[in-house]
Each structure stands twice: as structure tokens, then as C-alpha cells.
Amino acid sequence: MADFYLLIGKWYRLNHRILPWRGTKNPYFIWLSEIIMQQTRIEQGTNYYLKFISTYPTIQDLANASEQDVLNNWQGLGYYSRARNLHFSAKYVVNELDGKFPCTYKEIIKLKGVGTYTAAAIASFAFNERCAVVDGNVYRFLSRLFDLPTPIDSTQGKKEFQLLADQLIEKADPGIHNQAMMEMGSLICAPNPNCEQCPVQVHCLSLKNGTIKERPVKSKKTKVRDRYFHYLIYSFEEKTIITKRTEKGIWQNMYQFPLIETESTETPKSILAEIQFSSSVQKHILSHQRIFAVFHHIHSEPTMSGSDYVTINREEIQDYPLPRIIDRYLEEEANQ
Ligand code: SF4
Known part of the structure; x- marks a missing residue:
């Protein structure tokens, strides 16, 4: 897979979108961006991210704000438990951790509202820890690349995809590798994939087997x-x-x-x-x-x-x- 890393790294350097939270190593900013961007379109989330970092430039500022103030600034984004968890965790970091943002995956995942995906993103982007990020885009990309039939929303699927992503993660710069995988899934291996532009199409088993439309597999339908x-x-x-x-x-x-x-x-x-x-x-x-x-x-x-x-x-x-x-x-x- 040596050339896989080269191909994906080169593609990312040339094609990634310039976003205000990219390039920063500040874990507080990365945490804010990750929580805001959950279930949110980039254009909408960007405005909220900029509003939050200017209103609360440090985690102390967020911790000192009232919940109503935080909810007011969150208004329009929906899923308000995310804002409440942000506020709760900011107070926890300031009061219990002396204002120092936790710096390992194991500690970051203890923050309220932070799951495996967000903890891996913060640990790898801010601290270069070697933990793979698996979001919806990465699930889709991996399921096609390796032509995997395991449902991505099953317990088995979650384990299998996480293991695969962990094995695949690049050692030298895991943060950039994670961002490249996510960006590939978002821009190239999208629901309607752009295989002609794909830098790793020679490695893609779904392309070879003609199963792209069947990947990723999902088992459950959400009951509405x-x-x-x-x-x-x-x-x-x-x-x-x-x-x-x-x-x-x-x-x-x-x-x-x-x-x-x-x-x-x-x-x-x-x-x-x-x-x-x-x-x-x-x-x-x-x-x-x-x-x-x-x-x-x-x-x-x-x-x-x-x-x-x-x-x-x-x-x-x-x-x-x-x-x-x-x-x-x-x-x-x-x-x-
Ligand atoms: S060749 Fe197409 S389906 Fe395969 S990884 Fe690339 S974009 Fe996705």
C-alpha cells in the first residue's frame, strides 16, 4: 500500500478545501469545529464556528458564559444537546483540569458529547496521535475500496471498519492522513462517486467487481x-x-x-x-x-x-x- 499513501497524500495537498479550522493545532478550536460540523452543512457550520471562536476565543470564555448565552449563539443549528455538552465540558476542563485541554484519545473521549470519531479527530489533528477517524465519508470510501459487504451500522461493521482504518493509518502524519481520507470520501468517493478523478482507482475492489452502487451496505432503516x-x-x-x-x-x-x-x-x-x-x-x-x-x-x-x-x-x-x-x-x- 506504499503508493496508496503517496497518492492520497498528494491528492489531498493539491485538492483539499481551505476551511478556517484546518491547519490549526489548537485542540479547543478543533473540538468546537468537530462538534459544530456534526449533522451540519459546511457553509452553515463555518459561520457558527467563526461566531463561536470570536465570542468565546478560549475555553475559559466558553466556560464562563451562561447556558442561555451559548444556546442563543447556537440557535438555528439544531441538536441543542451538542451546545449543552460543549458548555458542560468547557466547565469541566476549566474547573477539573486546570483549563488544560486533555491531550490523549483516552482522556479526550471522557468529555461529555465526545464519541470515538470526535476523540480520534482531536487527538490526531491536534496531537498527532495515531488513531484513525471513521466518519460517514470514511465508511463509504473504505467499503468501496475494499469491497466490504459488512453493514456499516452493525456492531460487527463498526469494529471491522475501525480495525481496518487503524491498520491503514499512516505513521508519520496521522492527522493529515485522517483528513485526506475524510476529504476523499467527501469530494471524490461521494454517494455519486467521481471515479475518473479518483487517485486510488487502481486499488479499488468495488470498481473492479462492479459493486460500487451496493456499497456501503446498511442494515437498518431509521424508524421515523x-x-x-x-x-x-x-x-x-x-x-x-x-x-x-x-x-x-x-x-x-x-x-x-x-x-x-x-x-x-x-x-x-x-x-x-x-x-x-x-x-x-x-x-x-x-x-x-x-x-x-x-x-x-x-x-x-x-x-x-x-x-x-x-x-x-x-x-x-x-x-x-x-x-x-x-x-x-x-x-x-x-x-x-
Ligand atoms: S474508484 Fe470510485 S468507488 Fe473506488 S474509491 Fe475511487 S471514487 Fe470510490
Whole structure:
């Protein structure tokens, strides 16, 4: 495989994308970029990365911020548990590790919200530790390169691919090798691969065996659950009310209009009488859920009360961390 390393290394040097977190050895910046980029497009994630490193230039700055401040800066990225874990881990590093970011895979993986992939990325990019990164792009690239039929989402598959990547990792510069493997999977061995431009096509068993379309193999189909949300937007004296979501889940500690969840989009009779008009249904797709939300406008004071409800001036709503579905609705409403 000696020429494999040469080919892939040369291709990477000539073709990799210039991204603001590439080239840095600062583990805090690398950690931020890796957490932000999970489930996020590069263009969108880049803006958030730049915002985070300018708002919180050191891990101490992030640890000293309030959770609400961090969630506000995260707003629009979704999967808010990532922001909460970042904040929690920043406080842990500052308070328990004297502000020193852990420097080995074994220690990095102890941080909340950091799994095998992220720990390997930080350890190899920042500290040049020899641990292979296997993300979705690397799974696809390896499964085609070696024509592997093992499902990548099975326990056996995870072990097999990690072992293979560990055996394959280049000794001299594991950080660059990992980035080259990921970039290859992202730009060349993409879902629709560009085999003509592939620098390692002479090594590719799937190309030889005609199995590219069948790789990678996946065993499970994600079960998607449909949920129906009815948000109640009260308007009275330029005010409205919101509540904080306290239950565990992706939107924990975020704010929303009072919510009634039902089995369908049909408006519950209990609120039908109060409604002045309602907007169209908004659809929001998460990895395991499809949310259908109807926003009901009610031009009166709410009948409900209690410490869960916060009365605010309508324009203050943007000062609160909001789930993306509400944020998007407000954006559309403002553009009407
Ligand atoms: S030849 Fe095609 S399928 Fe094989 S590794 Fe290269 S891009 Fe992927």
C-alpha cells in the first residue's frame, strides 16, 4: 500500500478545501469545529464556528458564559444537546483540569458529547496521535475500496471498519492522513462517486467487481415517528407568552409558545373557539421524527397561568433560544 499513501497524500495537498479550522493545532478550536460540523452543512457550520471562536476565543470564555448565552449563539443549528455538552465540558476542563485541554484519545473521549470519531479527530489533528477517524465519508470510501459487504451500522461493521482504518493509518502524519481520507470520501468517493478523478482507482475492489452502487451496505432503516404540534400564539397589548421546555430532549431549556401535542394536525376542539386564524402547517424533519406544527393566533389574553408561563413583549422573543421550527416560522411571518 506504499503508493496508496503517496497518492492520497498528494491528492489531498493539491485538492483539499481551505476551511478556517484546518491547519490549526489548537485542540479547543478543533473540538468546537468537530462538534459544530456534526449533522451540519459546511457553509452553515463555518459561520457558527467563526461566531463561536470570536465570542468565546478560549475555553475559559466558553466556560464562563451562561447556558442561555451559548444556546442563543447556537440557535438555528439544531441538536441543542451538542451546545449543552460543549458548555458542560468547557466547565469541566476549566474547573477539573486546570483549563488544560486533555491531550490523549483516552482522556479526550471522557468529555461529555465526545464519541470515538470526535476523540480520534482531536487527538490526531491536534496531537498527532495515531488513531484513525471513521466518519460517514470514511465508511463509504473504505467499503468501496475494499469491497466490504459488512453493514456499516452493525456492531460487527463498526469494529471491522475501525480495525481496518487503524491498520491503514499512516505513521508519520496521522492527522493529515485522517483528513485526506475524510476529504476523499467527501469530494471524490461521494454517494455519486467521481471515479475518473479518483487517485486510488487502481486499488479499488468495488470498481473492479462492479459493486460500487451496493456499497456501503446498511442494515437498518431509521424508524421515523410523526408528531403533531399546535403552538398557541397569544397576542395582547403587544405581548405574548412563552414557556421553557424542561423535559429531556433536543429542545430542553429552549423557549416556545404554549404547546398542545395531538395525534393529528386536526385542531383540538378545546382551542378551536379561541382561534382568530391559523397559519399553514410547518414540517420539520429530524433524524427520528417528523414534526407537523400548526401555529394558532389567538388575539386575547391567555386563560392559563402559572410559573411556567413567561409574559414578554412580542419583539423580545428573539432574545430567547428557540427551536428551529419556531425560529423559521417567525422568519417567514416577518417576511410576509
Ligand atoms: S474508484 Fe470510485 S468507488 Fe473506488 S474509491 Fe475511487 S471514487 Fe470510490
